[in-house]
Amino acid sequence: MKVWPYALLGAPLAMVAMPIYILAPDYFTRGLGLPLAGIGAVLFATRLFDALLDPWLGSRFDRYRARGVHREALAIAALILAVVFAALWQPPASLSDPARLGWVAACLFLSCAAHGAINLAYLSWGARLSDSRRLQLEASALRELAGLAGVCAASLLPAWLRQAGSPAEGMLGFSICFALCLFVGMAALLRHAPPWQPAARAPDLAWWQLAADEAVRPLLLPYALNAVAVALPSTLVLFFVADQLASPAWAGASLALYFLAAAAGLPAWQRIAAAIGPLRAWRGGMLLSVACFAWASCLGEGEAGAFAVVCLLSGLALGADLCLPAVLLARRLRPELPLTAAYGVLQAVGKLALASTGLALPLLALLGYQPGARGHWALAACYAGLPCLLKLGAWASSSRLREAFPQCRTGVST
Structure with missing residues (x-):
């Protein structure tokens, strides 16, 4: 069974996620002059609402799947995402700062909601491609590999496209590239991907019932702590490169190196997980x-070279975070549980963790850091020190999973 038509959609989904979570803070503050604390508050609020929406979106898609209209729902969500994502980066200059913040908030919410709906359906589709554990790992690895290709494109294309114009023109060109990739990936999924394998009819469970289920509950805390640990450096990396390393020209290359290393490490993590x-x-x-x-x-x-080594090594480790939690959840869920809704709970927890990173910007402002301040201690502590502590917390709390997921401690044979 060929899974590459399924995996292609991972690229455009990552292309839209990376700018929203990594480029947006720097673009709207340094590029458009919007206040740091205001953008941080908008990011926190929109991510919070987006996270709370995910369990509902997951349950709705399970119903669309049961009614046989999930393909139409995916196509509509993709159209909304393409249009609103392009509008996000073009707030009218004639508006006041509060009005432009409102524009950004509305576009962020709609973009994240449409992206979340597509991503939930996409994850659950992959988990139902086959009963084979090896094929599930292969689909997950190829999906994340395509996603990393999309992230690398999102790291390099905006900077390349704005060389001939303003940052807003660069993001408009990137939005067009994204829309084309989204069309290709969605067409491959809907027309050529392996079909969704039938399962027992899922009960209509509320999100809190799923979150309390023994299949899901033990995974939530380590997943949340790990998500914050990954997202916090991503939110602050452009500030770190510009103001801590004084090497802003290396920002795009550093991101590309990080995600290319993650892509290179994915096959190894797939083999390690199988073993x-x-x-x-x-x-x-x-x-x-x-x-x-x-x-x-x-x-x-001036230590951009040493930072490149950090990006390379930590990128190799990132592959485990990208593909393995979804596999853990898919293996534990009983066939009768609503799969997309369960992914909605997991994704909501991840997005709540991402929302919390929006508080890093107001916190940095409170501690005295502003964009352009060189070598500020708070930036280094929030960018690197705090994520390491959170990772250790995730590792410690994941020890509970040994009993909750006994079948996931060993390799796969089918």
Whole structure:
């Protein structure tokens, strides 16, 4: 069974997620002059509402799937996403700062909601491609590999496209590229991907019932802590490169190196998970990430080369975070449980974690940091020190999963 038509959609989904979570803070503050605390508050609020919406979106898609109209729902969500994502980066200059913040908030919410709906359906489709565990791992790895290709494109294309114009023109060109990739990926999924394997009719469970289920509950805390640990450096990396390393020209290359390393490491994590089980592989990846990233807080002006090594090594460890939690959840869920809704709960927890990183910007402002302040201690502590502590917390709390997920401690044979 060929799974590449399924995996292609991972690229455009990552292309839209990366600018929203990484480029947006720098673009709207340094590029458009909007206040740092205001953008941080908007990011926090929109991510919070987006996270709370995910369980409902998951349950709605399960109903669309039962009625046989899930393909139409995916196509409509993709159209909304393409249009609103382009509008996000073009707030009218004639508006006041509060009005432009409102524009950004509305577009962010709609973009995240449409993206979340597509991503939930996409994850659950992958989990139902086959009963084969090896095929599930292969689909997950290829999906994340395509996603990393999309992230690399999102790291490099905006900077390349704005060379001939303003940042807003660069993001408009990027939005057009994204819309084309989204059309191709969605067409491949809907027309050529392996069909969704039938399962028992899922009961209509509320999100809190799913979250309390023994299949889901033990995964939530380590997943949340790990998500914050991954997202916090992503939110602050452009500020870190510009103001801690004094090397703003290296920002795009650093991001590309980080995600290319993650892509290169994905096949290895797939083999490791097949040999020792996805749980042990994921926990090992957490420790490797801490070991590789801990010394980033010690870097200073002009040490872009050392930072490149950090990006390379921590990127290799990232592959475990990308593909293994979804595999853990898919293996544990009983066939009669609503799969997309369960992914909605997991994705909501991840987005709540991402929302919390929006508070990093007001916190940095409170501690005295503003864009352009060189070598500020708070930036280094929030960018590198705090994520390492959170990773260790995720590793410690994931030890509970040994009993909750006994079948995930060993390799796969089918």
